[in-house]
Amino acid sequence: MIGEILSTGDEICQGSVIDSNSAHIAYLLNEIGIAVTRHTCVGDDMDGLIKILSDIGKHADIAVITGGLGPTVDDLSAAAAAKAAGVELEFNNEAFLFMEEYFAKFSRKVPGSDNKQAVLPSGAVPIVNSCGTAPGFIFNIGRCRCYFLPGVPKEMEKMISRSVIPDILAYRGDEKSVTLRKELSLFGLPEALVNEKLKGLDAMFPGVKLGMLARFPVITVKLTAAGIDKTGLVHEIEKAAQWTAEQLGDKVFSLDGRSMEAEIASLLVKNKATIGVAESCTGGLISHLLTNVAGSSDYFLFSGVTYSNDAKKSILGVSEETLQAYGAVSEETIREMADGVRRISGASYGLATSGIAGPSGGMDEKPVGTVCVGISTKDETAVYTFHSPFKERLSNKQIFAICALDLLRKQLLKDIT
Numbered sequence: 001m002i003g004e005i006l007s008t009g010d011e012i013c014q015g016s017v018i019d020s021n022s023a024h025i026a027y028l029l030n031e032i033g034i035a036v037t038r039h040t041c042v043g044d045d046m047d048g049l050i051k052i053l054s055d056i057g058k059h060a061d062i063a064v065i066t067g068g069l070g071p072t073v074d075d076l077s078a079a080a081a082a083k084a085a086g087v088e089l090e091f092n093n094e095a096f097l098f099m100e101e102y103f104a105k106f107s108r109k110v111p112g113s114d115n116k117q118a119v120l121p122s123g124a125v126p127i128v129n130s131c132g133t134a135p136g137f138i139f140n141i142g143r144c145r146c147y148f149l150p151g152v153p154k155e156m157e158k159m160i161s162r163s164v165i166p167d168i169l170a171y172r173g174d175e176k177s178v179t180l181r182k183e184l185s186l187f188g189l190p191e192a193l194v195n196e197k198l199k200g201l202d203a204m205f206p207g208v209k210l211g212m213l214a215r216f217p218v219i220t221v222k223l224t225a226a227g228i229d230k231t232g233l234v235h236e237i238e239k240a241a242q243w244t245a246e247q248l249g250d251k252v253f254s255l256d257g258r259s260m261e262a263e264i265a266s267l268l269v270k271n272k273a274t275i276g277v278a279e280s281c282t283g284g285l286i287s288h289l290l291t292n293v294a295g296s297s298d299y300f301l302f303s304g305v306t307y308s309n310d311a312k313k314s315i316l317g318v319s320e321e322t323l324q325a326y327g328a329v330s331e332e333t334i335r336e337m338a339d340g341v342r343r344i345s346g347a348s349y350g351l352a353t354s355g356i357a358g359p360s361g362g363m364d365e366k367p368v369g370t371v372c373v374g375i376s377t378k379d380e381t382a383v384y385t386f387h388s389p390f391k392e393r394l395s396n397k398q399i400f401a402i403c404a405l406d407l408l409r410k411q412l413l414k415d416i417t
Contacts, residue, residue: 050084180233184244186253273348278303353374
């Protein structure tokens with residue numbers, strides 16, 4: 001089947017908003033065997049919308065259209081779809097019921113200005129939107145089954161997973177088919193080397209498709225298997241995941257596609273442990289990541305961005321002698337920082353970072369990209385020095401933060417009793 005994706009809105013065309021929706025939709029369609037042949041963007045223009053929707057109706061079997069479903073005058077998708085198919089708009093009671101149910105969560109009635117969102121092309125089938133006010137809808141234009149979804153990524157992502165993909169499978173006639181996915185998260189290898197290490201997976205596991213997603217500095221390896229024999233698929237994809245993990249070794253930090261911070265959270269809870277963080281070069285990024293995880297108050301006790309030497313001395317208790325003799329970016333200083341943050345926070349673990357993020361400030365013995373990481377426990381304090389190849393400040397901060405968390409992860413694994 002041929003698929004197309006249409007993103008609507010002036011803000012998308014003008015580049016003021018990044019079109020992340022199309023990438024997400026294309027990935028999901030590809031996973032179920034829909035060959036996406038074209039991504040199109042059109043602004044809030046009625047004639048332009050009618051023209052592209054009419055063209056999609058002639059050439060595609062499946063299309064997902066995002067945006068233009070709101071209550072304002074520039075939300076034109078429903079009206080354009082009706083004109084492209086040569087039908088009238090009508091008030092859709094089922095769509096309005098979805099809206100009523102959404103507003104009832106907040107003990108409110110549907111505002112009159114929002115009624116426009118329930119006016120759909122005649123014959124359209126509404127799609128419930130549990131995260132927002134605008135229902136989506138399914139509507140045939142020409143030969144194409146079209147799925148109209150809101151442009152808000154959070155809303156679109158839930159609707160396409162819960163409603164659109166199952167409907168496509170049923171429409172295609174293979175609703176009994178199952179698609180299984182397995183994701184492994186890793187840090188510390190470039191994408192090209194990951195690809196090299198995983199050569200041969202397709203030959204060993206012909207029913208499993210390999211994909212990779214790089215979100216600097218983490219890579220997610222995606223394994224997908226589809227068919228009607230669920231038991232056989234589960235066995236095959238688990239074997240493929242085990243083989244993949246063996247090839248990548250300890251660079252894999254999650255076998256479930258979780259983020260580094262989520263993995264750390266799980267290990268801290270499992271160890272009944274707590275954490276205090278002292279950051280210099282990472283500027284609070286580690287603390288930001290850790291506290292992004294729901295429930296972090298159970299284990300996250302303290303954070304200090306001790307950027308200056310005075311802060312390192314007055315807050316963490318780093319000695320003047322150590323700073324004078326070895327400098328702020330040194331294993332001697334990071335040891336005292338890690339010990340200090342564990343002492344003042346009362347946490348099970350003290351994690352500290354100090355480094356040179358760049359683009360300036362490097363020296364021959366300590367070039368840009370140097371980072372020192374310290375992990376303090378009641379039994380010992382381990383210190384590490386690493387060198388990032390990057391010269392750009394933000395890239396180094398991201399590398400430093402994930403590097404520190406990965407070291408903490410390995411320490412937590414070692415300490416599990």
